[in-house]
Amino acid sequence: MCGRFTLRTSGEQLASFFLAASMDIAFPSFKARYNIAPSQIIATVRWSIEEKKAEFAPMRWGLIPSWAKDAKIGYKMINARSETLGEKPSFRAALKRRRCLIPVDGFYEWLTDGKLKRPFFIRRPGDRPMVFAGIWEQWNDLSGAIESTTIITCAANQFMTDLHERMPVILEPSQFHDWLVDPKDIEKADWSSFFKAVPDEYLERHEVAPIVNSPKNEVPDCIVESNGFLF
DNA sequence: CCAGACGTTGTT
DNA sequence: GTCTGG
């Protein structure tokens, strides 16, 4: 689940959005994205221990564990189950020390109808931005360092359930700071208050044209309804 | 001890 | 069928 999303909100708008959550973050300007796929560089926010503040950090989507011999393993690590990531060798170190926020303004899910893949676009009413919970990792080889990230998932709410059994963990602004900053006793940390599905009314969905199916199609038409209408 | 896995989702 | 690339 959650293997494609959009980020059309500008850097300036994102800065305002985070400022409303008392986080003063400088975002670069970037092109609107309509079809972000795994392995691509995405915008995240993490805690800078040196500066004691939240900061923008670009990362590759698909977490590469620090011990990996081959970065390709990251293609499989685009999501992490909230129920188990504390125990998984690939994720547990990142959960303790490297949590992040992933701003998005919509994501895609597919229904399979025989050979047909029917894409749906899911967003907030009013097209407001939202924030996925993520963790990140650093990986080094001879050619340099790669910072990569993964989206945490939880059981789907009623709204999502006919599209998927799982959905991304979406955080409220009141949770941003506590998610990023290490608790005093990391060994006793309890993350369960974060790992919850949003209420059913939080999201709306639109069936869209299958042009979005190919990650090569990075165009506004990805969020035009399948019947040709804008929404 | 060394070798091998380490993940999620969806589908069957 | 399975892996890689975007």
Place this chain on the structure above:
DNA sequence: CCAGACGTTGTT
């Protein structure tokens, strides 16, 4: 997530 490739040798 979906789409697209999946191979070697020899010749141009």
Place this chain on the structure above:
DNA sequence: GTCTGG
């Protein structure tokens, strides 16, 4: 890196 399995 760390754990599991043989």
